[in-house]
Each structure stands twice: as structure tokens, then as C-alpha cells.
Amino acid sequence: MPKLTKSVVDKSPTRESQYTIWCSELKGFGAFIMPSGTRTYFVDYRNANNVRRRMKLGRHGAVTAEQARTLAIQALAEVAKGNDPLENRNSARKSIAVKELCELYIKELEQGRILGKGGRPKKTSTKSTDLGRINRHIIPLIGKMLVTRLTKADVTTMMKDIMAGKTRQSEKTGKLRGRSIVRGGHGVANRTVGLLGGILSYARDELGIIEINPAHGVRKPKDSVRTRRLNEDEYRALGRILENAALDDRYTRTTELIRMLALTGCRRSEVIEIRWSEIDSAGSAFRLDDTKEGQSVRPIGLPVLEYFDERRSDGAEDISPYAFPGRNDDKAFGSFPRHWEKIFKGTELEDVTAHVLRHSFASMANDLGFTEITIAALLGHASGSITSRYVHTLDSALIMAADTVSGYIQALIEGAELSFTHYALDRSSRKAALARFLAPRPDSAPTVAPNEERLAA
Structure with missing residues (x-):
């Protein structure tokens, strides 16, 4: 393979199964191409215990080929010193709180990398609703908890607090005569748990912080069926x-x-x-x-x-x-x-x-x-x-x-x-x-x- 560049990664075709392309100039630096078309840079190395490790450096598009190359060089330099950069990253990530996780998720959301219905980036109105639920319900109730210690019971307690109106508030906005009214209730609790499940899936699938999503399987309140119609x-x-x-x-x-x-x-x-x-x-x-x-x-x-x-x-x-x-x-x-x-x-x-x-x-x-x-x-x-x-x-x-x-x-x-x-x-x-x-x-x-x-x- 030639030197791993943006052009090389862009032109790499998708196949029925995942495959890897390597850089000819920097040993251990590569990218894997998914059937979906997603391309992700990584660095491959062996730690001091001769255990082979593969550390993701970022998605193609979110980081450039040259940025990923720099990250790979930095990681390999740590390996040369006897350190394990992947282990260090995982240890740091495992100490983050739900609030920090939400901030990472929001950054991805604003950059259009969180997908909604049909695999499309979430609409502006949906992003605004998500931000409201994060800032007015999730962070106030469980923001200080460590992501790795979050349990299904914690998610259930958060849900019940929202149902009971614990996060209900009314505050002025920057608009003339504007006011934001935050209500609780069954519907809000249901949707907030669903959003938290998506955030925790991001923590599991993209960041590798957790292996099991504690929001999955939580018994959510049934939305009231709206039957009102005009006769x-x-x-x-x-x-x-x-x-x-x-x-x-x-x-x-x-x-x-x-x-x-x-x-x-x-x-x-x-x-x-x-x-x-x-x-x-x-x-x-x-x-x-x-x-x-x-x-x-x-x-x-x-x-x-x-x-x-x-x-x-x-x-x-x-x-x-x-x-x-x-x-x-x-x-x-x-x-x-x-x-x-x-x-x-x-x-x-x-x-x-x-x-x-x-x-x-x-x-x-x-x-x-x-x-x-x-x-x-x-x-x-x-x-x-x-x-x-x-x-x-x-x-x-x-x-x-x-x-x-x-x-x-x-x-x-x-x-x-x-x-x-x-x-x-x-x-x-x-x-x-x-x-x-x-x-x-x-x-x-x-x-x-x-x-x-x-x-x-």
C-alpha cells in the first residue's frame, strides 16, 4: 500500500465485509473500511507485555489523515517509553461522569454525526429537543454519576423523578417576553430515558467506556394515547x-x-x-x-x-x-x-x-x-x-x-x-x-x- 492519505482512504471501495488498509510509511498506522462506508483510523502496536493492541484514532472526516498520523506517532512514542496508550485512554474514560459524556455526545450532535431516523443526521428541531432534555433532566438528576457505575436502578430512579416533576421549572429566556416551561410527566420521562439510552449506546459503541447499556430494559411508562378529535x-x-x-x-x-x-x-x-x-x-x-x-x-x-x-x-x-x-x-x-x-x-x-x-x-x-x-x-x-x-x-x-x-x-x-x-x-x-x-x-x-x-x- 502507498502512504495513507485522504485520497487513498476516500478511494478505498466498500466490500461485503470489513477490511483493513495499511500505511507504507508508518508501521502500525492504518484504517479499516466498513461495509456501511464508515472509515476509521487506528494504530496497531504491542505493549510491554507483548499483547497486541489496536487503538482507534477517529473516523475519517472527523479527523484528517494527517491528524490521525500525528496521533499514531504520539501513541507509538508512548509505547516506546513502556506505556500502553490504549489502557491509559480507557482508564481516563472510565472515570468520566454522565455530564462529561453528555458534553461529548452534544459535540457529536452539533457536528451532525449523531444519526436519527433513516440514517440521517438529526434535524435542528430534534437536536434542540435533545439538548433541552439533557440539560434540564439528565444532567441535573444523574450528571455527577460515573458512567461506568451507572445502573438500571439509577436510570429507573431518574425516570420516576421526571414523572414526579422533580425537574419541573419555569425560567425566562433571552427572547422578548420569552419563557421556557419545563414539565415532567410520563411522556417526558419516557422520551428522556430513550435519549439516555442513545447516549449510553454512543458510550458503548463509539467510546468503549461500557459494555452493557444500563438504560436498555428499563420499564418505561406507557404514553397516554391521544384520542381527542373534532366531531x-x-x-x-x-x-x-x-x-x-x-x-x-x-x-x-x-x-x-x-x-x-x-x-x-x-x-x-x-x-x-x-x-x-x-x-x-x-x-x-x-x-x-x-x-x-x-x-x-x-x-x-x-x-x-x-x-x-x-x-x-x-x-x-x-x-x-x-x-x-x-x-x-x-x-x-x-x-x-x-x-x-x-x-x-x-x-x-x-x-x-x-x-x-x-x-x-x-x-x-x-x-x-x-x-x-x-x-x-x-x-x-x-x-x-x-x-x-x-x-x-x-x-x-x-x-x-x-x-x-x-x-x-x-x-x-x-x-x-x-x-x-x-x-x-x-x-x-x-x-x-x-x-x-x-x-x-x-x-x-x-x-x-x-x-x-x-x-x-
Whole structure:
């Protein structure tokens, strides 16, 4: 082999099994290539007892070939003095506390080397949540404990303390009128134990500090199942609340956002942060670049499509890259949580959240007879969703499903009394069907299915 350089390591192909490449100029210095493509530098030596040792020096990319070479030379110099650098490193690592381990993990997290769903680096929002759980729950409760002495009982005690609200607090943030409210409870405890398990897996697999992860096998509290959904009367109430709120110019944009959440089933951040470039009018879809599931395509119904078409015709796309810009046009709308609270406070829907609207959309789709896999596609779930990858066009059945659900919900918000029905697929029929849905009618008048005349013809 030639001298071990960045170019040599980069060009080394992956194989079905791990293999090693060696440096021709520095004996004992090498790198192993994993089937996954991970490349890690190491130094190989024999200690004073003639025991062969292999010490990792760092992943290719995290350290350069020259940095790894320097570390290898330093390690071999220690060996020449009769020392065992790997043993010394392990001894030092075994004395670190959970807080120090968390700091190492956070450094890896910020550099994008901690992977989340689908093998992708964790999203900014996920990293922020992880940092909050580390700094507000894990470190205050077990930060001083040595990692090597941490037991399953310690993890269980931490979990119960979080459940009991021992780490609950409310503190001011640097933002104007900002406040961070830290709550305990079963859900927070469950997720914090899961995060601690990931941190301890990093300590085991990457640092070699422990051999067994004490967070594995801990009996975590079951998350409360969120079953809250809007019924038809509550959708009508939602319409009245939004109509009243829109009379105040300050809340006009927020009411439009809430309506889009109700008609799409999207997550709050997906609608607030959507860009015009992600709204495919011709394909009747949102083509989201970055969601919880990665890239995602969502079929959207005609009420949603025509709302954005109208906004485009008014020149909104020329003002900001965001469909819902904030005070600064180059940023997304930022007052949503505060506005939401004021709009719903004191109403019959005060307990409703953005997630309730998402759950209600799915429940309505189920009421209308759509299958689980169709509903998963409408919501952008990775499992069972045919839109989990960045496809070019959508099946017309999915667009019909989006029309049906969003049209039905739109009609309820407008105060209509309806019965379950289905929609045609072509755009003119879709318009006619929705026009029939949204046409004003006396409360006592019977509802006619939008496609009844078409089927009769």
C-alpha cells in the first residue's frame, strides 16, 4: 500500500465485509473500511507485555489523515517509553461522569454525526429537543454519576423523578417576553430515558467506556394515547371561532394557517415553514424538502390548492419565499403559538392543539372509508406511505382522497350539514363537487351527494 492519505482512504471501495488498509510509511498506522462506508483510523502496536493492541484514532472526516498520523506517532512514542496508550485512554474514560459524556455526545450532535431516523443526521428541531432534555433532566438528576457505575436502578430512579416533576421549572429566556416551561410527566420521562439510552449506546459503541447499556430494559411508562378529535359540531365551532378572530387584522394570517392545518393534516411546522417552491399546483401536492420523515410528498385537496393559487395571483410569491412570512419577509411566521392561545382562549375548543387537527383529519379520512395506507400517505407517515420518497406524480386516487377529506372538512367549517360521499377525479368535476358542498343551504334542507347527478347521468 502507498502512504495513507485522504485520497487513498476516500478511494478505498466498500466490500461485503470489513477490511483493513495499511500505511507504507508508518508501521502500525492504518484504517479499516466498513461495509456501511464508515472509515476509521487506528494504530496497531504491542505493549510491554507483548499483547497486541489496536487503538482507534477517529473516523475519517472527523479527523484528517494527517491528524490521525500525528496521533499514531504520539501513541507509538508512548509505547516506546513502556506505556500502553490504549489502557491509559480507557482508564481516563472510565472515570468520566454522565455530564462529561453528555458534553461529548452534544459535540457529536452539533457536528451532525449523531444519526436519527433513516440514517440521517438529526434535524435542528430534534437536536434542540435533545439538548433541552439533557440539560434540564439528565444532567441535573444523574450528571455527577460515573458512567461506568451507572445502573438500571439509577436510570429507573431518574425516570420516576421526571414523572414526579422533580425537574419541573419555569425560567425566562433571552427572547422578548420569552419563557421556557419545563414539565415532567410520563411522556417526558419516557422520551428522556430513550435519549439516555442513545447516549449510553454512543458510550458503548463509539467510546468503549461500557459494555452493557444500563438504560436498555428499563420499564418505561406507557404514553397516554391521544384520542381527542373534532366531531362535526366542533368543526362548525372552529369555523365560527376563526371567522370571529379574522375580524381582528392581527390574526388574519393565523386563522388562514389554522384552516390549512385543518384541511391538510400537516404538522404545524410543515405548514408554517412551507415555501412557495414546495407547493406544486400542477401536481396538487406539497413537495416538502425537510420533514420529520425527510423529503415528503403530500397530496392536497382542491380547497387548499385554490387558496394558494389565489395567494400566488395576488403576488404573495414575489414578496417572500415563505407562503406564511413573518415580520421579516425572509423568515417564516413566528407568532403562531401566542396567537393560537389568544384565538382559542375561553372558547369551547380551548383544549384543541395543532396535533388534534392532524388527528381529526386522519379520523375524518377513516370515517369517509379510506384505508390505513391511504391515510398514511395523506399524512406523510414513513411506514406504509407510498409518498415517503420524492415521487414525481401522485396517484389520482390519493388526490381524490385529499379532495374528499379536505372538502368535507371545509364544508363543516363553513357550517354545512353533510353526509359521507365521494368525489370525481378530474378537476372540473372536483370543482363542481366542492361548489355543491360549499353552496349555502337552509339548515333544514336535505344534503345532496355532490356526485349524485353525475352518477345518475
